[in-house]
Amino acid sequence: MNDQPSYSAPALEKGLDILELLAVEGTALTTRQVGERLGRSKNEIFRMVHVLIQRGYIARAPDGEGLTLTNRLFALGMQTARMRDLIAVAGPVIERLADEIRQSVHLVVANRGETVVIGAASGGSEMTFSLKLGYRRPLVDAHSGLLLMAYQVPEVRQRMIEESIAVCQSEIDRAALENELNLLRREGSIINESRDIIGVTDIAAPIVLGNEEAIACIIVAYLNRKKTTPDYDFARGKLVDACSEIARRMEEFRPPLHAAQSPTEN
Structure with a gap:
């Protein structure tokens, strides 16, 4: 044959x-x-x-x-219906979240082994920390990237790991990384010191659709200030609610293919 x-x-x-x-x-x-x-x-x-x-x-x-x-290929990918839907749905939600917790909020997706910021809201505080749209960081070296990899099927996760290792060009303990990703999937969110910026705490959670795969991640860059007591748990609660709302609206925005194609009953 x-x-x-x-x-x-x-x-x-x-x-x-x-x-x-x-x-x-x-x-x-x-x-x-x-x-x-x-x-x-x-x-x-x-x-x-x-x-x-x-x-x-x-x-x-x-x-x-x-x-x-x-970034031409990435720009084309951003013009797909799914990405347009995500930005349209998530935009108002992250704006509201930023105002509620008075911290900057970023919408992040994965692209060729890196995280990419595709949306941001600065919040209502007089001082916040914000990343520029298009900011990139290797998946394996970003809290949002770890969550994005954690919520994928094994084949996709492995491909993302390989792409990210190629980007950061550093030695990675694969077994330790897999254990960390499995733990993150069980915990569902992250509160941890920023891997890059002193004085900033990352609070991150994935946007997970019905297939249990993350299409994006929202990360709060929580700016710690001397005369203010941080309330990370409050911010995380609001963040998780926002991610759930976006996921629900995305499912409503674009119904599953099998549902759209199901025959009409007589």
Whole structure:
């Protein structure tokens, strides 16, 4: 039996190979290095690289010595119906949450081994700590990233771990990480000192749909101040409620496919 695909598009496959390679490598590669890793000559991929640069999918590194992925693919992903629905539904909820707890709130998704901030609300306090939209951090080095990985099926979780390790390029104790993710899935949320900013406590919880998989995470950057007693439990309670509300509205916003396609009873 012939297992070869019925149709082939060599040029398209070549372009996809280049994009996938740069995504996995996580660092800039020269055209020659790309060719070597793909088993192709520099001349074979030269025109495809040029087209991908023209279309904005890859760019030359600042030093001009290599090629890197741009945010073009991520931007396209953000235009999908699911992402538009998420932003539309979550926006008002995180604004209200920020006002209620008087702290900054961030909506985070996973992309190519990293967390990405896609929404933010500053809260009602005269002083808060906020991250810029588009801020990225390796999944394995972010509380929101750990929660996003914890609430995935095993195959997806493993892929996310691999992508994140490639991005941060550091040694990870896989067994310890798996134990931590399993514990987080049981606990359902995080209250812990920020992994990056002194004086900030991260309070995070996932937005989990009916399939028990997280589509996003909300993280509160709780700013600790000398003359104010922090109330982390209050903030976490409000946060968990907000995540549940967003998940419920997302399910209503876009009903399951099988329900939409069920036959009409006579």
